[in-house]
Amino acid sequence: MTHAPLRVRTADVPDGGMASFPHGDRKVLVVRDGDELRAFDAKCPHAGADLGKGLRCGARVVCPWHHATFSADDGHLLEPPALDGLKRYTLTRDGDAWEVAEEAQAPAKPPQGAADGHTLVVGGGAAGFMVAQSLRAAGYTGDLTMVTQEERAPYDRTALSKAYLTGKKKPETLPLGGGDWAQKQRVTLRSGVRAEKLDHAAKRLHLAGGEVLPYDRVVVATGASPKPLKVPGADLDGVYPLRSLADAEALRAAAQGARVVVVGSSFIGLEAASSLVGEGGAQSVTVVGQDAEVLGRALTPRVGRAIRRLHEDKGVRFVLEAEVERLDGGEKVEAVTLKGGERLDADLVLLGIGVSPNTDLLAEWRDEKGAVHVDAALQLAPDLYALGDIAAAPTVLGEMRVEHWRVALQHGLAAAQAILDVPGAAPMDARVPFFWTQQYGKSLRYVGHADSLDETHLWGDPDTLNFIEFTFDGEHTVAASGMGRDADLVAFEELLRLGRAPVAAEVRAGEFSLPERLRDAAPSGRLS
Structure with missing residues (x-):
C-alpha cells in the first residue's frame, strides 16, 4: 500500500525534544536540536511502546513502559531491556520541512571497543545472554563460549509467569535474539552442561563429566534457584x-x-x-x-x-x-x-x-548470604566477572543485589563495555535499578531501591490504579512505584541518575510534574 511521504516541519518538534508521527502503518520518532532533526523507528524494539510518549533527557530517549533507553544522536542502545538500538530514517531537507525516507536503515552500531582472546560465559540467563550480545555488538573479535545447564539457548524468562502461562506466548517466540542467535553472534553454545568447579588461578572451568575448558576471561552469571518449601509433604507430586x-x-x-x-x-x-x-x-x-x-x-x-x-x-x-x-x-x-x-x-x-543465588563456583568470594561483591565494572578479580542475581553491585543508590530482569541485562551490558573498554560507557554505579510487574494487563513499575517502608508518601489513589508512591531514606527520595504514571516514573529514574531527585520535603508538599523537573535538570543538546 502506497501512502504520501511523511514531511515534518522543524517547528513540529520542540527544540531539545522529540515527537512521533504516523508514517503509513508505522510511526517515526523525530528528535530535534536547533535546526537539526534526526528520525528513528518510534516503536520500542522491546515491547512496542510508542517512544514519542516517553521522555527525552539530553542525549537519552527513554521508553515509557520498561525504560529501555536509546541515544538521541544515532539511536544506539544505552539501557535495556531492549536488546538493540533503533532503526533510522534518512531525512531530506526542503526549506523548513524535512521529508522522511520510505524505508528504515539498520540500527547504528554502539560505540566500539577492542578485546580478543577467549571469553567464557557461565550461565544462559539474562545477564549471560546480554554480555555475549553486547560484546559482539561493540566489536569483540575473540572466541565466545557459553555454558548453560538448561537444554536450550537463552530465552525470555519474564514471559513465563505472564503470557506463556496464559498461552498467549508460544515457545518459539521465547528465545532471546531469535532461534539462531548463537550462530549469528558466533557463540559456541554448550547447553545441557553443568559447570562443577572454577579454577581461576589456572583459568580453567571444570565441567561435569571431566571436560576442562580453558579461558582468558570468565563471566559467571549462574543466576538463582527457587527456595524449597521445608515442610512435610513438600516432595509430593504436584x-x-x-x-x-x-x-x-x-x-x-x-x-x-x-x-x-x-x-x-x-x-x-x-x-x-x-x-x-x-x-x-x-x-x-x-x-x-x-x-x-x-x-x-x-x-x-x-x-x-x-x-x-x-x-x-x-x-x-x-x-x-x-x-x-x-x-x-x-x-x-x-x-x-x-x-x-x-x-x-x-x-x-x-x-x-524466593530464590537463592547460585554461587558454588565462587565459594571463596561469597558472603554469608551467598552473594559476591563486585566493582562498578562487575569485576570480582582480574579477568573474572560476576553478573545478575549472584552479584552485589554498585548503583547510583549504593551497592545492592537485585533479582530482576532489567538489572541482570544492565549487568551484562556494563560488563561487556568494561571488557572492551568502550569510551564513555556508563559503569554500574551510574545506573538505576528498575523493575516492573504486569497483572491482568495492568503494569506496576518500581524505580530505585528502598531497604524499608518506614517513610513513604503517596500521590494519587491506589484504588483507581493511578498513583505514585515515594520511599525515603532520611530526606533522600530513594524509590518510587506507581501505576498510570509512566512519564513520572521515567522522569524519576532520570532524576535519580542525575543526582537531582526531589527531596522528601518537596514530595510531601504536594504533587508537581516530575517531567517538568527533569526538563529543568537535564543536560541540554546532545550531551549525555
Whole structure:
C-alpha cells in the first residue's frame, strides 16, 4: 500500500525534544536540536511502546513502559531491556520541512571497543545472554563460549509467569535474539552442561563429566534457584517451582481445571496467579502469604491492598498472615494445611517463596548470604566477572543485589563495555535499578531501591490504579512505584541518575510534574 511521504516541519518538534508521527502503518520518532532533526523507528524494539510518549533527557530517549533507553544522536542502545538500538530514517531537507525516507536503515552500531582472546560465559540467563550480545555488538573479535545447564539457548524468562502461562506466548517466540542467535553472534553454545568447579588461578572451568575448558576471561552469571518449601509433604507430586521454561511447561499443563494454591504473595506468585485464574485454565486459585498484605516488602499496605483487590475481583482468594504447616496427600498433593489448622484443597501447589543465588563456583568470594561483591565494572578479580542475581553491585543508590530482569541485562551490558573498554560507557554505579510487574494487563513499575517502608508518601489513589508512591531514606527520595504514571516514573529514574531527585520535603508538599523537573535538570543538546 502506497501512502504520501511523511514531511515534518522543524517547528513540529520542540527544540531539545522529540515527537512521533504516523508514517503509513508505522510511526517515526523525530528528535530535534536547533535546526537539526534526526528520525528513528518510534516503536520500542522491546515491547512496542510508542517512544514519542516517553521522555527525552539530553542525549537519552527513554521508553515509557520498561525504560529501555536509546541515544538521541544515532539511536544506539544505552539501557535495556531492549536488546538493540533503533532503526533510522534518512531525512531530506526542503526549506523548513524535512521529508522522511520510505524505508528504515539498520540500527547504528554502539560505540566500539577492542578485546580478543577467549571469553567464557557461565550461565544462559539474562545477564549471560546480554554480555555475549553486547560484546559482539561493540566489536569483540575473540572466541565466545557459553555454558548453560538448561537444554536450550537463552530465552525470555519474564514471559513465563505472564503470557506463556496464559498461552498467549508460544515457545518459539521465547528465545532471546531469535532461534539462531548463537550462530549469528558466533557463540559456541554448550547447553545441557553443568559447570562443577572454577579454577581461576589456572583459568580453567571444570565441567561435569571431566571436560576442562580453558579461558582468558570468565563471566559467571549462574543466576538463582527457587527456595524449597521445608515442610512435610513438600516432595509430593504436584508441587511446582517456576523458574525455567520446563517448570512453566509442566505447570501450564497441570493447571488445567486444577485447584491451585500459590505459596508466596510476592511478584512471581501474583503474576502466576493472575495468569492461571483466567486464561491459564485453573478451576480456582488461592494465594497464601506470611505478610499482612501482598507485596509487603516493596509496597505499603494501602497500595498492596489495591493490588489484592484487583486479584479478588478476578476470583483469586487470599489467606494472609499464614504459614504452611504441611502438604497432605498420598503420592500427589491433595491439600495444604496451615498453621492454625485451616485446610486448603489443592491439586497443584506453586511455590513463590524466593530464590537463592547460585554461587558454588565462587565459594571463596561469597558472603554469608551467598552473594559476591563486585566493582562498578562487575569485576570480582582480574579477568573474572560476576553478573545478575549472584552479584552485589554498585548503583547510583549504593551497592545492592537485585533479582530482576532489567538489572541482570544492565549487568551484562556494563560488563561487556568494561571488557572492551568502550569510551564513555556508563559503569554500574551510574545506573538505576528498575523493575516492573504486569497483572491482568495492568503494569506496576518500581524505580530505585528502598531497604524499608518506614517513610513513604503517596500521590494519587491506589484504588483507581493511578498513583505514585515515594520511599525515603532520611530526606533522600530513594524509590518510587506507581501505576498510570509512566512519564513520572521515567522522569524519576532520570532524576535519580542525575543526582537531582526531589527531596522528601518537596514530595510531601504536594504533587508537581516530575517531567517538568527533569526538563529543568537535564543536560541540554546532545550531551549525555
